[in-house]
Amino acid sequence: MILALLILIPAAGGLAGFFVTRVFLRRALLLAVAATHIALTGFCWIYRPGSILFGWLALDSVGLLFMTVSSALFLAASIYAIGYLKKEPKEQQDADEGFFFTNTPENIFIACLQIFLSAMTLVCLSRHFGMLWVAIEATTLASAPLIYFHRHHRSLEATWKYVLICSVGIGLALLGTLMLTVSASAIKNNLMLSQLLDNSGLINSPWLKAAFVLFITGYGTKMGLAPLHTWLPAAHSESPSLVSALLSGALLNCSFLGILRLHQVFVFAGQSDFSGNLLIFFGLFSMAVAAFFIVAQKDFKRMLAYSSVEHMGILSLGTGLGGTAIFASMYHLINHSLTKGMLFLAAGNIIACYKTRTSSDVKGILKRIPATGVLWTAGLFAIAGFPPFGLFVSEFTIFKTAFDQGYYFISAIYLALLTIIFAGMSHIMLNMSQGDSGAGREKESALAVIPPAVLGAATLILGLYIPDFLLNLLNEISAIFGAL
């Protein structure tokens, strides 16, 4: 019942959003849906609801974690959206090229945001690989109009790339899903995760491996693993900042969940070496590509997008290593979403004030908009994994696990890439916060500052201490993946 509500409330809100003409009601609806969703998610922490739809939809610990992250980020983004939509003019001039453009009608934007949440919830709850595929593709479709909010040629190019590349990628994952069926032809109901896990001994290994290769290229495309991450920088930099925050902090995780579910089958079948090695390889490769593009990146939103490629790489690497790194990966996922949400929302404030995305044109954020400046600077240290922020704990644990398992070469590369990325990002971001813009101090609205500040505070707290309920959940997940 609760599971059905979690999916249906945002879906219904989205459908209603198309038709509500009163601006106030529309925005109130968005906030109400976001608040209800997180309240229901919170309730699931206390009382884990049973499965529905013949067990196709159920909430396990992995799903609960992913859903909570998405839901929390969605609430922050919706509050930010209220202030953003209020300020956004009907027609405006592009800062870089000087042409005029309009926005997508607000009702479509708000409707798609809620349908997007519904699709992401469906991804988190799916226990059936076919359903999972349908849900992940649905997230692409719901988010495509969000990227095309500012109607001009660059966002159009970004949307086109996004829909085409992601759909082809997810198509490959469908082929992978079919191969999974072939590999498990001895099992009844062979796309149900629970059936696959219970009968993992009956699975035909070569077909399963082929399926995983297609999963990691297919869902990996959407997750942003190199070399198929090419849609990601354009989509993240052209969409409104609150959408970038959701794409980076929630959507990428959802595609990762697709890969993670199949990895779980490998763990149960005792073949996690194969899937783990692939995850390690793609993880490190993504980090390397991200490092290459972050250094000397001119557009600061693109820089954040490449940083997402890097962090998805770290997630993949940690999951591939297994053991304590699984715990660290999941912790990394939470903290990355919080931190990246904060940074993208802060970037939105910077763009609103400076009207540019070129980092060299932005100077003196700390003086001109001090609250955002503090968030931006703190965000740099948080995303780079400095103590006392949460990402320090996870990045360090992954390093330690790699070292303990005897992967000296991998841990050396990992550390080197982290250093290069930190150097690249700090050069860009510190130059933006410091200096003098020549303009006086400007007023910042509470709606634009509080959501990123709360996200930042959350990752700071998680860096200092892990609450018991979260610790239990993460231990539960680690146990599923064979650690401890």
Added chain:
Amino acid sequence: MNAADTIMIFLILTNLSLLASSRFNACIKIVALQGVIVGLLPLIAANGPLTIYSYLLALLIVTVKGILFPYLLKHTLRSVNVRREIEPFIGYGASIIIGVLALIVSFWLTTHIPFHDKILSTTAPAVAFFTIFCGLFIIVSRVQALTQVMGYIVFENGIYIFGSALLIEQSFLVELGIILDVFVVVFIMGITMFHISRAFDHIDTDRLREK
């Protein structure tokens, strides 16, 4: 030669003629024909008695791929002022040669894969791989947005052929979800193309950066 093999030959021919055609109108017709064949495939493949679901599904797929997609594509074609693919990255002659090579590789590949006894026809998996390849090849080698959408449809047809070839029975709900998603993908691509043609006066994805 049984019915399934004959159909496979038809599918190969549709792919090859798609690689050789530059006119959008012709391409749309070929894609529609391929969609209808693909939709009917499970009916021919079934050994046992057909359920009401398999008829429903076949009807749905033929409607979406044989009627709705061509309609959507034609509708888009009317709103854009291009009639044919202009200067693809890889020419039509070369495309055909690459297609034939891909066909050979697909057949060679499938002889090395251990399939179960339960299989539609021995040529079917090879044709599935070939169709998937053709779809992907069209997406990367053609410039116009409309052709890329057709490439996506062909790619998806290939995956569907793979499913039918190995007699994979999905549950009805999942099939329904898949076809709905694919339909919306093409629909959104159509809308995006409409905006592209309004903003640029062309749908040349290679020139989206210029303004």
